[in-house]
Amino acid sequence: MRAVAFLAVVFVATFFASQSQAQDAAAGEKVFTKCKACHVADEDKNKIGPSLHGVIGRTAGTHPDFKYSEAMVAAGTSGVKWDEPTLASYLHDPKAMVKGTKMVFPGLKKDEDVANVIAYLKQFSP
Template identity: 65%
Template sequence: MLLIAASVAVFSACEAIAQEGDATAGATIFNKCKICHNADTDQNKVGPSLNGVIGRVAGTHPGFAYSKAMTDAGKAGLQWDEATLRDYLHDPKAKVKGTKMAFPGLKDDAQITNLLAYLEQYSKKP
């Protein structure tokens, strides 16, 4: 029961982060990402589509050839919620050692919050 209450509290806190962010500002930040990723479609590019990324198990988007490090991270239980995405976006190579993502990360927490708000709008379940 305690685990369920803790999970609900964490989910609520993460949801609040996205709600505090500015999705419009996040769209501008996503310009750094869109050379390799889509968010508004399910089509992969050099990187996997980020459409529906929040809630997805790492390394599982269909049709994308992930690094062994990313698929192993998913098999070990890494799931993209706002907290794990925040860590990953700060320093991808530290969060998933061996990832082939070349992006060095975002250091500004406000930018990450806005980017997460942007991605959240493409991760809602119908």
């Protein structure tokens, strides 16, 4: 829990410092093609991974009818909620943020790609 909180705080500072990069949903849709094998964002449908429709604001490990890893459920129980800074941290390095996650994707290395994917996901979230 302390590691998650620490990463979140560090990333929030980094994320807001890099906000000069404009978020571009169209560019994010292109980057999201890396995610489409496992996730859907434009409709509420689980695949290998949970639906990302409405993900912003959702508590980690809580999408209905998806079997999450114990680590992801524990992250949600400890208070991890998918807001922009938390998603940014997770998208950079999923296994570092939630040790034991089932997600095999290594993460997006470019801050611009992360910001753009978040802009894309925001279109499908309240």
